[in-house]
Amino acid sequence: MLERLTDRVKKGLRDWTDRLANDEQKHRLQALARPENEYGVDPFGFSLDYSLSALAPFVWLYRNYFRVETYGIEKVPAGRVLLVSNHSGQIPLDGAMIGVSMMLEASPPRAIRSMVEKWVPSLPYVSTFMARVGQIVGTPENCRRLLDAEEAILVFPEGTRGINKLWPQRYQLQEFGLGFMRLALETRTPIIPVAVVGAEEQAPALMDLKPVAKLLGFPSFPVTPTGLPIPLPTKYRIYFGDPLRFTGRPDDEDSELDKKVRTVKAAIQSMLHQGLKERRGVFW
Numbered sequence: 001m002l003e004r005l006t007d008r009v010k011k012g013l014r015d016w017t018d019r020l021a022n023d024e025q026k027h028r029l030q031a032l033a034r035p036e037n038e039y040g041v042d043p044f045g046f047s048l049d050y051s052l053s054a055l056a057p058f059v060w061l062y063r064n065y066f067r068v069e070t071y072g073i074e075k076v077p078a079g080r081v082l083l084v085s086n087h088s089g090q091i092p093l094d095g096a097m098i099g100v101s102m103m104l105e106a107s108p109p110r111a112i113r114s115m116v117e118k119w120v121p122s123l124p125y126v127s128t129f130m131a132r133v134g135q136i137v138g139t140p141e142n143c144r145r146l147l148d149a150e151e152a153i154l155v156f157p158e159g160t161r162g163i164n165k166l167w168p169q170r171y172q173l174q175e176f177g178l179g180f181m182r183l184a185l186e187t188r189t190p191i192i193p194v195a196v197v198g199a200e201e202q203a204p205a206l207m208d209l210k211p212v213a214k215l216l217g218f219p220s221f222p223v224t225p226t227g228l229p230i231p232l233p234t235k236y237r238i239y240f241g242d243p244l245r246f247t248g249r250p251d252d253e254d255s256e257l258d259k260k261v262r263t264v265k266a267a268i269q270s271m272l273h274q275g276l277k278e279r280r281g282v283f284w
Contacts, residue, residue: 011053013053013054013055013056013057014052014053014056016056016060017029017052017053017055017056017059020056020059020060020063021059021104025104025105028103028104028105028109029052029055029103029104029109032048032052032103032109032110032111041132043145044113044131044134044136044142044146045128045131045132046111046113046131046132046133046134047132048111050132050133051111051132051133051134054129054132054133055100055103058096058097058099058100059100059104061093061096061097062097062100062101062104065231065233066093066097066198066202066233066234066235066236067235067236068097068100068101068236068237068238069235069236069237069238070101070105070237070238070239070240071237071238071239071240072239072240072241072242073101073102073105073106073238073240074106074107075192075240075241075242075243076102076106076110076152076192076240077190077192077243078108079150080147080148080150080151080152080187080189080190081152081153081189081190081191081192081243082147082153082155082180082183082184082189082190082191082192083098083102083112083152083153083154083155083192083194083240084155084156084157084180084191084192084193084194084264084268085098085154085155085156085193085194085195085196085268086156086158086162086171086173086194086195086196086268086272087156087158087159087162087163088162088163088165088170088171088196088199088200089163089199089200089202089203089229089231090163090164090202090203090205090222090224090229091163091203091229091231092114092163093199093202093231094196094199094236095114095154095156097196097199097236097238098112098154098194098196098238099111099112099114099154101238102152110152111134111152112134112151112152112153112154113134113135113136113146113151113152113153113154114134114135114136114153114154114155114156115135115136115137115138115142115143115153115154115155115156116130116135116136116137116138138155138179140179140182140183143180143183144183144186144187147183147187147189148187154194155180157176157177157179157180157261157264157265158173158174158175158176159177160220161174161175162174164205164208164220164222165200165205166205166206166207166208166222167204167205167206170200170201170204171197171200171272171276173265173268173269173272176261176264176265178254178257178258178261180261181246181257181260181261181264182250182251182257183250184246185246185247185248185249185250185252186250190243190244190245191243191244191245191246191264192240192241192243192244193240193241193244193264193267193268193271194238194239194240194241194268195238195239195241195268195269195271195272195275196236196237196238196239197236197237197238197239197272197275197276197279198234198235198236198237198282199234199236201232201234201282202231202232202234203222203224203226203229203230203231203232204224204225205222205223205224205229206222206223206224206225207222207223208220208221208222208223209221209222209223232283233283234282234283235279235281235282235283235284237275237279239271239274239275241267241268241271242267244263244264244267246260246263248260
């Protein structure tokens with residue numbers, strides 16, 4: 001009985017996705033690659049059928065709540081690629097919106113894989129959901145295997161430093177880690193800088209209650225105007241930059257890698273400045 005109920009829910013969600021997508025987008029979703037075994041999942045637990053069923057609420061957010069506009073998505077090449085983006089908003093809806101844009105608007109359509117923090121698998125229920133929709137713990141070995149399989153990986157080099165920024169720090173990129181650059185050099189993977197404008201204002205953090213975060217085992221515990229990180233209907237604009245290709249050794253000194261990382265960071269910061277300059281308002 002429970003299995004039949006689950007199947008009905010999945011079918012209902014999949015039908016909702018089809019109703020939200022136009023004819024071209026439906027064809028895109030049908031054209032997505034299915035990297036799965038006889039159990040319907042890939043080695044990391046990703047299930048495309050599960051993802052397409054879970055997609056409907058995010059497509060609704062993409063089209064009707066955040067009213068996402070994308071710029072330059074045609075620059076994303078086929079094959080292995082690292083999408084490197086700024087991070088903000090207290091909850092990772094910026095990553096979800098980038099993922100939806102790559103499914104609905106990229107050519108070819110891509111089901112991207114996002115790197116999540118090592119503490120995410122410790123969360124009950126959430127960990128299984130994240131695995132089924134393609135998110136994996138961001139270890140070098142996991143990333144290397146996915147890039148060898150020609151996957152598209154979304155990376156937030158700021159990590160929790162970016163997503164939990166306080167309001168005065170909005171649109172100021174925090175320190176970038178170097179790991180993604182080592183992987184790009186090792187696997188000869190192009191990097192696409194991505195800038196998200198709009199997520200900073202969705203749940204502005206007024207303060208961070210660090211004692212509470214420590215008690216709960218969270219990296220932070222932000223306090224927003226609504227008390228919880230409930231996203232406001234800000235308008236998202238997602239900018240995809242030109243591919244960046246770097247040469248060098250992955251085991252170079254950190255100082256050498258940092259020069260290359262600063263190039264990526266500068267490209268993202270430039271797109272953020274341009275996006276902020278061009279937008280008319282936070283909610284439109």
